[in-house]
Amino acid sequence: MTYFRNNLSRRDLLRRSTLGFGGLAALDLLSRSSLGESSPGGSSFGASPLAPKAAHFPARAKRVIYIFLDGGLSQIDSYDYKSRLQTDDGKPLPASIAKPKFSFAPTGALLRSPFDWKQQGNSGAWASDLFPAINKQIDNLCFIKSLHHDNEDHITAKKMIFTGSGREVRPNAGSWAAYGLGTENQSLPAFIEIMPGVPKPSSPAFLPSTYGPTAIGRTTADSRDRTWDNLAVVRGANLDRKVRQLDLIRALNANHADRTGVDHAIESEIQNMELAFRMQTAAPDLLSLNGESDDTRKLYGIGEPVTDDFGRACILARRFAEQGVRWITVNHSTMAFGNLWDQHKDLYHGHKKNAEAVDVPIAGLLQDLRQRGMLDDTLVMCGSEFGRTPVFEYQDGGDGRLRNGRDHNPHGFTMWFAGAGVKPGYSHGATDDYGFYAVQDKVHVHDLHATVLHLMGIDHERLTYRYGGRDFRLTDVSGEVVRQILA
Structure with missing residues (x-):
């Protein structure tokens, strides 16, 4: 398969936008129209891998x-x-x-x-x-x-x-x-x-x-x-704390990019962190069998x-x-x-x-x-x-x-x-x-x-x-x- 490529990295896009990393992840929890989305049938610019x-x-x-x-x-x-x-x-x-x-x-x-x-x-x-x-x-x-x-x-x-x-x-x-x-x-x-x-x-x-x-x-x-070994429930004050933590990681990665250029390994880690953040609110109910008859x-x-x-x-x-x-x-x-x-x-x-x-x-x-x-x-x-x-x-x-x-x-x-x-x-x-x-x-x-x-x-x-x-x-x-x- 052939996918769209662009010199503007995901981290560059986040850094140049008004949204911080944690803000973007939090917004994604509230709306399915965030940057990381694309419709079936193709990848849009900046879409999640x-x-x-x-x-x-x-x-x-x-x-x-x-x-x-x-x-x-x-x-x-x-x-x-x-x-x-x-x-x-x-x-x-x-x-x-x-x-x-x-x-x-x-x-x-x-x-x-x-x-x-x-x-x-x-x-x-x-x-x-x-x-x-x-x-x-x-x-x-x-x-x-x-x-x-x-x-x-x-x-x-x-x-x-x-x-x-x-x-x-x-x-x-x-x-x-x-x-x-x-x-x-x-x-x-x-x-x-x-x-x-x-x-x-x-x-x-x-x-x-x-x-x-x-x-x-x-x-x-x-x-x-x-x-429950791989996930922690993140709600309320914990959610706010997690957003601040992810914003700090974004800032550190942006600083690293300014000094060394695009690092695709770090880009993958950013994407994994975003996914992990979303999983922490989506997965606990899924992993619980309480709703099964x-x-x-x-x-x-x-x-x-x-x-x-x-x-x-x-x-x-x-x-x-x-x-x-x-x-x-x-x-x-x-x-x-x-x-x-x-x-x-x-x-x-x-x-x-x-x-x-x-x-x-x-x-x-x-x-x-x-x-x-x-x-x-x-x-x-x-x-x-x-x-x-x-x-x-x-x-x-x-x-x-x-x-x-x-x-x-x-x-x-x-x-x-x-x-x-x-x-x-x-x-x-x-x-x-x-x-x-x-x-x-x-x-x-x-x-x-x-x-x-x-x-x-x-x-x-x-x-x-x-x-x-x-x-x-x-x-x-x-x-x-x-x-x-x-x-």
Whole structure:
């Protein structure tokens, strides 16, 4: 996308005008016609970088909710059923399916899924009993079962799935969406990350910090406590004090600009301060669940010990989506919950425990969005950074007695989608007979990102940012839209 540029910086404009920085922010709280506004379809002179921008073509999805299951959900124990794996349990992996060159531990023979499987819904999609609540809505889901990339460890795999690059520092997909489309609500960020993981994969990288994620919650606290960690209520005398504080910051920045010239990093910080100021009055009511009915709380599993925490995270995702946030990531990650989907051993109990925490909340989110008419223009996606191997991993000194864990597998794994623009009850791509490698209609992560951007009305080849002498994009120099999954 190409945006208007002018040598007059935002700070210069503020300094030369009669409005101080704090005054401008306060005025914005009272009127939606302040300097930082522009109408959808383009950016006006001096407009906020998060003002709504025109898409390349009509969008099917106005927003994305990305549910990330940190650690590696096993595709062959959830939605990629392999009858050969069940019948060939204990046999060696056939020579025709080569083991990867790298693994984290020695691996042995084929390991059947310990979960019960059956075909579900009118679509007849195979699913294990790992997610019984989600399975009731399986006819609304669209599966890609042939995702793949080349990053074996968690850190590089998470970078790959979030940014399109496993080793270089690149912007998160949510930051690219914010850069390309802005936000529909100028009192909220375009990109929110609920319960961020550790190590934290999200970053605007070389994009201006305005497009970075706003984290909701510490990773070590319950979500009902963490909702207030990043915000303070600013009203009355506190509001006046905050205006004076921001005016002082404006004056200091203006003095710095007189001495050194325009500094775009400082400009981004000014914009972030303005947004933070607006959030301090707009967000507290949004983050409070007091207005939610008992039936809605029950739908998300709120009040139940196992599902309460993730249920609160999912209901916040819906509330942010209602208010125009462009991209919301909800993490089920290690530091937030004391566990993750990385079962090198005790696969059955580990996956079962994790699934019990997220199944009802995710199903509740899908049902709630559909009842409110939001699923028509909201894309929900759910998956991990990779899957698991169909062979067991040695954990007992190498004699094979402990056959209950799986290693990392980025060579063929599954992600599901629901909502705006995708075919319900459809499955795309396939892995081999044992679920090790993607072999049919393979979908690289660059293809995944190209498809998500397409659903948001963005041509992934045109969404670029110039940095270090070259134009960068989320999909690097590749990526094809997976048109087979489009409704």
